[in-house]
Amino acid sequence: AQSVTQLDSHVSVSEGTPVLLRCNYSSSYSPSLFWYVQHPNKGLQLLLKYTSAATLVKGINGFEAEFKKSETSFHLTKPSAHMSDAAEYFCVVSEGGGYQKVTFGIGTKLQVIP
Amino acid sequence: SAVISQKPSRDICQRGTSLTIQCQVDSQVTMMFWYRQQPGQSLTLIATANQGSEATYESGFVIDKFPISRPNLTFSTLTVSNMSPEDSSIYLCSVRDRTNTEAFFGQGTRLTVV
Numbered sequence: 495a496q497s498v499t500q501l502d503s504h505v506s507v508s509e510g511t512p513v514l515l516r517c518n519y520s521s522s523y524s525p526s527l528f529w530y531v532q533h534p535n536k537g538l539q540l541l542l543k544y545t546s547a548a549t550l551v552k553g554i555n556g557f558e559a560e561f562k563k564s565e566t567s568f569h570l571t572k573p574s575a576h577m578s579d580a581a582e583y584f585c586v587v588s589e590g591g592g593y594q595k596v597t598f599g600i601g602t603k604l605q606v607i608p
Numbered sequence: 609s610a611v612i613s614q615k616p617s618r619d620i621c622q623r624g625t626s627l628t629i630q631c632q633v634d635s636q637v638t639m640m641f642w643y644r645q646q647p648g649q650s651l652t653l654i655a656t657a658n659q660g661s662e663a664t665y666e667s668g669f670v671i672d673k674f675p676i677s678r679p680n681l682t683f684s685t686l687t688v689s690n691m692s693p694e695d696s697s698i699y700l701c702s703v704r705d706r707t708n709t710e711a712f713f714g715q716g717t718r719l720t721v722v
Binding site: 526528530535536537538539540543545584596598599600601 | 612650652653710715716718
């Protein structure tokens with residue numbers, strides 16, 4: 495069985511400061527991991543994905559995430575927040591590689607303060 | 609990538625009525641997925657729709673409540689039947705890319721049942 499835990503339901507940062515959105519996962523097999531972003535009244539957009547290649551994954555809009563097997567974590571980071579980053583972020587896990595049966599985290603709402 | 613159009617984007621419906629949500633993809637795909645996102649919660653898979661066969665429903669979802677059509681490789685509908693306020697959610701259509709490592713989502717249908 496697989497599961498994903500997003501440790502913070504809300505994160506608030508000032509514009510220009512670093513962003514850290516935390517995600518821990520549980521999986522019986524080698525997982526694939528994804529981060530999606532959902533802007534208000536928009537569909538979900540893929541930010542980045544880990545599918546057993548390099549453990550440090552770079553995504554769009556300056557985001558990156560590091561797969562740490564020993565910590566079962568896949569935290570999302572960005573060096574400097576922009577106002578346009580304000581959105582909801584979902585961590586997603588899939589067992590067995592690729593996008594098989596997937597489990598979504600509950601989401602983290604990111605607020606960026608000017 | 610795939611572009612997904614969902615209609616309607618939002619609706620307010622009376623309890624006891626039904627609403628059909630349409631999902632159109634700009635390319636042919638084998639499987640289409642329907643998700644529900646209840647207020648303050650994450651995405652839950654309702655069913656997987658394959659062209660030419662019955663949809664496969666997840667635990668807790670039944671065909672009588674959420675009938676699905678999949679008449680061709682670019683289109684699907686989800687009907688929310690005999691609605692109650694508990695059905696108020698965002699409903700999202702999703703497809704996957706050819707390598708099955710990325711999912712694309714429609715912008716969702718925000719349903720309010722009164």
